[in-house]
Amino acid sequence: SQTIHQWPATLVQPVGSPLSLECTVEGTSNPNLYWYRQAAGRGLQLLFYSVGIGQISSEVPQNLSASRPQDRQFILSSKKLLLSDSGFYLCAWSRGDTNNSPLHFGNGTRLTVT
Amino acid sequence: QQPVQSPQAVILREGEDAVINCSSSKALYSVHWYRQKHGEAPVFLMILLKGGEQKGHDKISASFNEKKQQSSLYLTASQLSYSGTYFCGTGRTGNTGKLIFGQGTTLQVKP
Numbered sequence: 446s447q448t449i450h451q452w453p454a455t456l457v458q459p460v461g462s463p464l465s466l467e468c469t470v471e472g473t474s475n476p477n478l479y480w481y482r483q484a485a486g487r488g489l490q491l492l493f494y495s496v497g498i499g500q501i502s503s504e505v506p507q508n509l510s511a512s513r514p515q516d517r518q519f520i521l522s523s524k525k526l527l528l529s530d531s532g533f534y535l536c537a538w539s540r541g542d543t544n545n546s547p548l549h550f551g552n553g554t555r556l557t558v559t
Numbered sequence: 560q561q562p563v564q565s566p567q568a569v570i571l572r573e574g575e576d577a578v579i580n581c582s583s584s585k586a587l588y589s590v591h592w593y594r595q596k597h598g599e600a601p602v603f604l605m606i607l608l609k610g611g612e613q614k615g616h617d618k619i620s621a622s623f624n625e626k627k628q629q630s631s632l633y634l635t636a637s638q639l640s641y642s643g644t645y646f647c648g649t650g651r652t653g654n655t656g657k658l659i660f661g662q663g664t665t666l667q668v669k670p
């Protein structure tokens with residue numbers, strides 16, 4: 446069966462510090478990978494998605510970036526965090542086209558920027 | 560581009576029914592429905608594809624009218640476990656990686 450691991454679960458970082466969140470998927474190959482952010486009490490905002498190694502599509506201009514160095518690894522980074530980067534970050538995977546395949550979410554990382 | 564969900568919140572008693580609507584201004588190919596418990600990740604409920612299909616999952620079902628660019632989620636005889644925030648996610652032809660979510664509908668079921 447497939448599993449998705451996301452860490453850390455919680456993170457408190459000062460403004461201006463760097464960020465690295467990691468997500469890995471097991472039990473499947475060539476998944477589509479996604480990063481979503483959820484602000485407190487709000488909906489799910491798509492940040493990045495990837496259909497293959499090195500292929501990243503950015504949805505929202507911001508100080509975040511994403512990389513996919515391996516088939517089942519997806520990393521979200523920032524060089525300098527802003528207060529507005531606080532939120533619940535969710536990694537997800539799907540088997541191909543999301544028009545036909547469900548998203549499977551990791552447990553999320555709750556980021557607080559102070 | 561973000562789909563609009565209504566209502567924003569609903570409170571029910573156990574056994575009552577609810578309908579959550581999801582509308583888009585763009586032509587849709589698919590609609591997903593997810594439920595999120597507080598502090599947890601969203602959990603997949605169902606996908607509906609273009610073609611006006613309906614699906615059911617226990618006492619939760621949904622319909623998709625692509626002409627109206629709308630989907631509705633029906634919760635019948637609600638249980639306490641149905642409490643949470645429901646999100647619709649919409650996909651469009653050609654945008655194979657992009658699932659855009661609505662703002663969510665919070666459902667609270669009381670005993």
